[in-house]
Amino acid sequence: MGINLAVNIGGIKMKNPVTTASGTFGFGSEYGRIIDLNRLGAIVVKGTTLLPREGNPTPRIAETPSGMLNAIGLQNPGVDSFIREALPFLRDYDLPVIVNIAGDTVEDYAKLAGILDRAGGVAGIEVNISCPNVKKGGLQFGSDPESAAEVIRNVRQATSLPVIVKLSPNVTSIVAVAEKVAGAGADALSMINTLLGMAIDIKSRRPVLGNIMGGLSGPAVRPVAVRAVWQVYQAVKLPIIGMGGITCAADALEFIMAGATAVAVGTANFVNPRATVEVLEGIERFMAENGIKDIAELVGIAHRC
């Protein structure tokens, strides 16, 4: 058809703009039993930490109107085990692997970046400074522009891999954080992480989640996410991976038109494991029907129309 879908996210070459939201797609093997992972533009794997983490007590999720709360608490086998056990599986695919990292301290982030730099088979690092589900680090770094920049400066020094910064919507000004991390050497931005939320079980009269608060994701948050992409696109000249409630191509196109160069499918994978592939096919169809030759034409078009 002569349609160009390829995009470049801060040096990561993706054959199409569709990727996965960290923590919703495991390390890939799970959904590899349902869809062909080679269709994806890239895969962003589950958040990884220096040491293994058990995660939070259950219940870890709760359904909410058009959304869900999660408080997984970054359960993961640790970066060494990830490199040894999960990464080899992904090397069999023709697929850039982006590793999401989280730490308690600035040093943790830098160490992780260094380790992944040397691991081989990692296309880029997504720095999660916006996880609402852990006590230390996480959101704490993401909600203060200065601390966010500090993390990114250190990660930048520790690796030559492309650095994507994952931004939190739980801030007064997402633009302020975006500007600071751009200045600190980020190659790309991804947004949004989950909104801080909670639910109460009126029968037990207790919070539903074991961890009390959790992160809200899914279609419910989409308007907040599109707004974040719109605002940051106007202020910062870095490529954006847009996410938050994407379920279909129309949703993804909203993000692209708002300014996202790529999109990630998160919660929707749980509802429809074929969502990533369907988003991709729908974008192709939209481009064909509307005579669009290069996906780049659509990026941020809503600011110009």
Place this chain on the structure above:
Amino acid sequence: MGINLAVNIGGIKMKNPVTTASGTFGFGSEYGRIIDLNRLGAIVVKGTTLLPREGNPTPRIAETPSGMLNAIGLQNPGVDSFIREALPFLRDYDLPVIVNIAGDTVEDYAKLAGILDRAGGVAGIEVNISCPNVKKGGLQFGSDPESAAEVIRNVRQATSLPVIVKLSPNVTSIVAVAEKVAGAGADALSMINTLLGMAIDIKSRRPVLGNIMGGLSGPAVRPVAVRAVWQVYQAVKLPIIGMGGITCAADALEFIMAGATAVAVGTANFVNPRATVEVLEGIERFMAENGIKDIAELVGIAHRC
């Protein structure tokens, strides 16, 4: 049944905890054609400004998953016309009238408070420092704890009526704002106002709303609202009117258990004009079934269970 539903919101005596969210219930007369307004614990009317306002261009609303965006832009006839034309209708009811006010400057707020103080038939003032749909004032005041406190100090001086401060969720720390306005003389807090969001029409490739961005409300935001109430209840000893996506008694009870003394029904009125009354009846039923004699027993119970 011997059940006590009466609550006191910073000096405003409500016969039950159910009220309306400003801007979703007009000035009362509209829904007075469907339900008996005397059933309500109080009514919070549409946001009022010193001078009449035309509001924003259309489309002013957009439906989103389990929610809606609005950018009404504080259309209202101005405080004088409100006092002259809308208030007399409400005097026929046995119902505290809470007037929501908004201004461009600190002085506007103070003047409005003064005018309403002298109007007669006004039970309290809700200070909207969190409207995302106007250029000046609004959210600007609400997102900075110091400016918020400044507004409230001035309003406090201009009126002896109870002052309720309506908080925005679009901040890094809602607790920080709540603490500051409590210190500045607020009698009660109401939360949450809408989340800043937007939607794009992929056919026209333009933002859906005439005003580009708007406020997200409805069930989609409930988890964010319950979390805000939970956090503020722990930090500030003022009564809270909880709102954000309440559609039924179970939803309202979540807020009450999280720490709200009263609840307001907003967007749900559009979907079910009988929502306020049904919320009230459901709370009564829950109390009867669970042997709860006074609604006060339930306020914040999730922090203690």
Place this chain on the structure above:
Amino acid sequence: MIHPEKRIHCKKYRIVQNEEPVPGHRLMCLHAPEIAAGAKPGQFLHVRCADSTDPLLRRPISIHRVRRDEGLLFMFYRVAGRGTSLLTAKREGEEIDVLGPLGNGFELPSPGERVAVVGGGIGAAPLFFLVDEIMAEIHKRGADLTDEQDTARQALDFYLGAATGSLLPSLNSFLVRGVRVHMATDDGSVGYHGTVTGLLQQHLDEQTHIDRIYACGPAPMLRAIDELAIRRGIRGQLSLEERMGCGVGACLSCACKIKNFSGDGFTYKHACSDGPVFNIGEVWYGH
């Protein structure tokens, strides 16, 4: 303490019928005696399409017709998106949650006036109720008239326009005695080849005399009717569409631009409560 005359009903009503007279369109009939009893032509209903919060909002649908004696209320709707699609799945015997009657409704013509009713596409839906009421009035009065007077007055011109012909013959078949139907399609597949306003214009040029015009349809059509009627000094009314939240005048989302007092600018009125029907000459179409 609800004023009985101003009462708006909000209840679940039983579906008596929900058929597809034309592809992509449905005719739904409800047993809703309270609403049918008080409804006026041009008023509408606000319909809940799902028990879920997604889709969340009600959908405004005009009252297409009523049969007061049987307590029946008709809606004629086009399957436009998610909400209306969900309505198509409702079966006879199920109930749907309806809020109504809403809006101001049309002002009926004065006795003896020659009336043109103009519907564009699905915009024709509410006009049937109007035509029914006008014709009922004419037939009632008709008993007192001479034969001559009768022929002249027992008539009403109903102009129906659409992009293509599929909808029109079916609409036509719904009509009652004494209504003269004129059809226009953009593609010429049925009736006049061109816009319905073009057809009306032609008839007026050919000396058809019209005292009053009622119109409902897409915005460009209404604008053309407005201009044409103002130019010729014909009175009448237009029924507007706007996105709605509450449907009752509380949320101020359905703002329409209405000429201000001096006529050199606009003020916002609300389609759900001040409208959806506005007078010709009243709507601000910008410069």
Place this chain on the structure above:
Amino acid sequence: MIHPEKRIHCKKYRIVQNEEPVPGHRLMCLHAPEIAAGAKPGQFLHVRCADSTDPLLRRPISIHRVRRDEGLLFMFYRVAGRGTSLLTAKREGEEIDVLGPLGNGFELPSPGERVAVVGGGIGAAPLFFLVDEIMAEIHKRGADLTDEQDTARQALDFYLGAATGSLLPSLNSFLVRGVRVHMATDDGSVGYHGTVTGLLQQHLDEQTHIDRIYACGPAPMLRAIDELAIRRGIRGQLSLEERMGCGVGACLSCACKIKNFSGDGFTYKHACSDGPVFNIGEVWYGH
């Protein structure tokens, strides 16, 4: 590039039946040959209950039974909340979106072992598939046995417990030849008056010999079975329930506490992919 053996299907399947054998419970049958072909007892399906985003998530429902030759898959579910209520509205001929087969499934007993299967309430649902497979195996082997051996071995004890009796007789009626059913109700309305674990305990005390226990039901029941089996040295498996997001091991929401290597603490495993079936003695019930 999807490994065929590991393939999980995600498709809309036609509903062949969705009836209410007991009030508040439904038996749904799907024509889903791909899933039926590869399914093992103890595995489950992840079912989408609405096309809407509210409710958003799928619901896990066990495979109750299969008829491989006809490509049929059965679910037996209790109407517990919104998701399962929506399922009840689905009619024969409609399609539903199902993901499966998921989870590890039960390990079948070794030939000759005496088996007790224990179901609490709706927890009995997946055990029918297990019982079917065990009995099929026994009947197949039965051909080679003497009469005596036959009597001893062609039997399986199925313990069914519930709060009250309404569910039990109906469950009982589904069963096949050779299954001895023992019923217990908390209110004594049917069978033994007390918990199903109490009944099993009594039988064991009375010298009934059991080599292997399989159980599914509410958490307190599973805990009691676990203790009882460990105490008596009986091997077996428990099927656990946890809230699920993805159902495939990707989201890590369905964490279950499993004893760690040293046995003095726990580590999290995942009900959807490491389970839902875990060995007796493996689950951490805290201190």
